[in-house]
């Protein structure tokens with residue numbers, strides 16, 4: 002089933018005029034005959050619209066900073082923001098060579114729990130005291146402070162508190178001014194987090210992990226153990242993972258990120274700033290990867306091997322792929338029989354709506370409506386549009402870090418990969434080094450691309466297009482069910498996983514097949530009701 | 537697990553580590569969902585609304601819809617009046633609720649937006665209503681927010697037409713699950729009394745899956761019912777923290793006498809509910825209730841050795857923890873730590889009084905505590921059982937204590953929100969959960985020769 006331009010007009014007709022005018026620009030029906038279909042993204046949510054979006058704080062502390070396991074993350078504000086970002090993103094973490102169990106604080110929640118007097122007279126003293134107590138209690142390697150909405154408004158200077166605490170305790174204390182009202186979504190928070198970590202943490206260490214082909218994985222948050230599955234495959238091939246940002250990641254490892262040979266970028270939206278800034282400052286190249294989907298993982302592994310242009314590595318890559326495919330393919334084949342020809346909707350924050358299209362295609366499914374909660378135009382249309390994106394009042398409020406090449410550490414990209422400049426340029430033509438082409442090119446004609454979808458559009462599109470599966474977040478999961486459509490959460494994987502890599506593809510296939518075939522779907526209509534039970 | 541927790545004594549005076557409460561608006565949002573056809577609206581940044589919907593969705597595994605004023609930096613500087621007016625217009629046009637219940641967040645509170653004035657200046661369609669509650673997150677807790685929204689229902693909606701009061705009771709159920717609300721309604725009806733319950737989230741946040749999608753499910757007290765609550769003969773306000781303020785206001789505004797009671801968790805609190813109704817309406821308590829009650833007493837006598845004398849730690853919201861502690865005492869258990877995250881010295885006074893009456897000493901009672909503190913206490917002096925919300929599971933694992941999940945939020949188990957812990961049936965469920973947790977532990981820990989068929 003597809004939707005026509007006319008159908009889309011009808012859908013929008015319910016809206017008041019201003020809303021209609023606004024929302025029209027956030028919706029596209031893919032048409033490859035049109036040269037560059039432009040979508041509006043990263044602009045304000047309309048007040049009163051039931052959006053999926055969260056805030057800047059959620060993007061900064063919730064997504065990027067929170068998972069760093071060996072730092073104590075103090076949320077400065079009233080209790081709520083800290084409470085809701087406590088253990089809710091499934092960033093799995095465990096002890097490793099550089100981080101003992103005693104230094105892992107992932108299951109704890111620290112909040113200054115501001116009270117009325119703190120709002121009236123300022124909360125800096127309380128914050129300072131909490132830092133002192135936390136240092137005394139836990140001896141963390143470093144501390145972060147994240148600001149929530151009222152903090153900026155009452156003028157608490159968390160930067161000054163952090164600097165003073167750093168002096169007192171001799172450990173790094175980072176202040177993130179990620180008040181919820183900044184920007185238009187979580188995206189602003191990613192940017193603020195990226196800037197701060199780039200400026201104050203990356204580059205401070207001197208330990209490169211021993212081994213060959215030393216890489217970082219950026220924008221991998223280890224939801225359900227995704228990062229571990231990716232690491233398993235990469236290690237088998239012979240790579241050394243120097244650091245992950247920020248799934249199961251540690252402060253000590255992030256300090257050493259600049260000592261790797263190559264950055265891999267999994268979630269483009271939340272981390273592209275660091276990849277780009279490391280390229281500017283250190284010259285380190287980055288490669289857009291996708292470990293979601295069997296074919297996609299194979300493609301990524303092959304492209305990665307080509308970056309190093311090493312026959313042994315390329316050979317080993319093929320060996321591992323062959324070994325894994327022998328296990329995965331029969332399983333995928335089994336589930337494809339159940340799922341072939343089915344359709345899905347996908348609405349997730351950043352890159353996942355793109356990545357999962359590959360995994361669904363492995364299973365014979367097609368994502369006919371895809372959208373992002375907080376993406377920018379480049380996530381849809383590709384990075385080539387970045388210079389043409391107009392900045393507005395909301396984006397100008399997020400400071401840009403202007404970095405220069407580091408005098409000591411800068412090397413040309415080809416040097417990192419041990420290639421001649423010519424060879425590097427040649428490889429770059431065929432693999433996505435320093436480039437991301439966005440989601441839109443991967444979509445088929447007639448499919449719908451939608452930015453910042455809201456409840457009304459969600460409901461209407463489900464009624465019109467009747468998908469077999471909805472991949473979304475927890476807030477929409479149960480709405481999907483009530484609308485008669487099975488769903489899987491793509492933020493938390495409904496507490497299974499991993500979904501990445503080869504093992505992840507098998508898990509995903511099984512879970513999706515279960516969601517679609519669970520017997521209760523045949524029992525929705527009571528036997529005494531008229532009409533047919535929906536199957 | 538939690539190897540980072542220091543084993544020595546520590547100074548913890550600033551802020552909270554592992555809080556046992558959350559902020560006001562989530563409570564206000566939950567209460568608002570207990571009005572039929574209501575869309576809760578969060579006046580602040582969209583992040584709060586996203587978080588509150590997420591929290592409620594995870595607990596109830598159901599759709600939780602609410603809109604937001606979606607503040608940006610500009611609104612934070614110049615005030616959110618324009619955002620709220622636009623919201624009101626868009627919400628009625630696009631989502632068409634019967635009523636919008638606006639609550640504030642710490643942002644709009646800090647700015648000082650004057651909500652009633654903004655509402656007056658807004659375009660509200662004929663026949664539709666907008667109410668509001670101030671819910672600053674830097675005061676109280678989610679329970680305070682719930683209470684404030686209940687109060688708003690009374691102040692905006694309840695009316696008395698001045699005629700003779702109707703033979704009907706208003707029940708303010710407190711911050712409990714829909715399964716509990718349904719059970720309270722069943723008991724009142726079983727007694728043959730007409731009632732209005734508000735808020736009433738049953739059939740809203742635990743709505744059925746049928747072949748028809750409803751944005752606004754069948755449940756909830758209608759605006760008309762809440763209006764008419766001013767003409768009822770009696771109000772029972774269940775839970776001092778969540779319901780008393782609304783009950784008192786209804787008494788003041790519409791002269792409906794209000795009897796404050798505990799949420800009927802446990803045998804005594806359920807007895808109190810039934811006696812209050814008997815006093816108010818003079819009906820004869822039906823035999824069926826005597827049977828239900830007798831089954832609880834029978835079970836208590838039959839199973840007391842499963843749990844009597846065991847040391848228990850309880851954490852949760854005050855209106856649940858107070859009657860729950862009372863019931864644990866009825867069961868012959870020994871509360872060792874009783875804690876709530878919500879501030880208020882009344883909590884400590886009430887619990888201490890109960891403990892005194894039962895002759896229990898050495899119990900640590902704490903309002904406005906946090907789970908880190910509770911964990912430290914348990915590390916120093918272990919307990920046999922922990923009763924609390926999902927966040928207690930870390931303590932349970934680290935200290936190897938069985939956990940019975942009661943209260944809000946429970947994110948890691950299903951079905952609980954449908955199964956009441958109130959009334960006599962709720963007593964049976966609590967006894968079952970507590971006994972089973974302790975017996976499972978006994979089975980797990982004992983030697984082969986002590987592993988017995990019958991317990």
Ligand code: SF4
Nearest residue numbers: 081082559584642673
């Ligand atoms: S900003 Fe305030 S109202 Fe919003 S989630 Fe945080 S504490 Fe709650």
Ligand code: SF4
Nearest residue numbers: 082150181581583584
């Ligand atoms: S919008 Fe503000 S108050 Fe709300 S969750 Fe985000 S930071 Fe907290």
